[in-house]
Amino acid sequence: MGWFRRRYLDLLGSIYIYNEHRGYTSIDRVLEAVRARAPDDAALIAAIEKHRADERKHYLMFKRWFELQGRMPLRVGRTCGHIDRFVEIVFRRTIEDLDTQAIIASDDEFEKLCRVISLTEQRGHRQVEILLRHPLVTDDKVLMKIFRIIEKDEPSHWAPYDGWLKANGKRDPKWWERGIDSFIHSELLFVKLPVLFLNPWLGRRTDWADAHDPAEVKASAVPALG
Template sequence: MLAWFRRRYLDLLGSIYIYNEHRGYTAIDRVLEAVRARSPDDKALIAAIEKHRADERKHYVMFRRWFELRGVMPFAVDRTIGHIDRFVEIMFRRKIDDLDTKAVIASDALFERLCRVISLTERRGYRQVEVLLRHPLVRDDKALIRIFQVIEKDEPSHWAPYDGWLSAHGKREPRWWERAIDSFIHSELLLVKLPLLFLTPGLKRRTDWADAHEPASRAASFVPQPISA
């Protein structure tokens, strides 16, 4: 029973992370489109966001390899467990895929809001990884620990470009209610959605990988280092 509990917990944890990493780098494609249109001469900002995108893709590939080594596919979770999905839906009142990129490009206020959402999401991710690195069920999986150590190292550079843009343009920091929304989304996932998924009988697994149909140029190449124990 204990072995089943641990395996299911880790499978769900990995499924949530691989979804969010894939959503992360595909959503950043939209951000890059906006930044390149708004500030084509800001090479430093564009390069920093491109690195963020590459890191999210790298993390996705590492989780994919982790599942392949386990011989199973991730559970078929959806946007309801995506932190950035929920944050964007609350702050912009529409799904990420429905976000009007042209409107974001044209409006300082909308781009500013997007920068704060991304920054808060990345900071939340960093704090959660710190917790997971101490989690007893996670610590027994050396391959998973290695993945989270890579994420912990990469994460601080992910909120930096968005905080930098806000500071350089004299924009405000997140207010208490924006932080409260971030905390609510995180608590909702941990206290409601994760337990419900854990207890759902017959929870289906994906039949293909999220990046299976992406053009090679969009997926970008990344050859993961071995992560087996």
């Protein structure tokens, strides 16, 4: 049972730290689009900047959790990234290949991106609520503190995107968009997680994901965790 729990938490933390890093680095693309489309909308820009800062903070908390254990995260990639898979399915290209200029120029493209981000953040909030009651998680005081902070931060993350959709008379997500969200989550939970859990060749990272971040992105504070 001890090995099972350690392996589960190790993999859980590795998936989360990947997604948090992916989150704040991807938001830079969103900010570029918003600043170009609505340079005078200070409230929207500030809300998205807070979202990015929170994602960076969450990444640093998971980084600290691994540091306290004296080990690096497992080497998981974009197949475990919720936003990666969502973007790939909806836009038919990776995050790196998204055409920022096309998103800036098109209400339809920006609208799709807002719904993808909003659904991803709402999924993340629901998952954290589950993990806060998970028997394999509750005994880890540092991890519980991290998830409580994330639970508190999350609702402000989808708010600016939902706010833009409503302010501009855009529709709510349709059943098929919610279906994609559920599919990605189920795929991770019932297929990818078990495969990674049982993979004896799954190695660890040799560097931190933020090692090559631009200097201005690195400036962020992390709460004391222990």
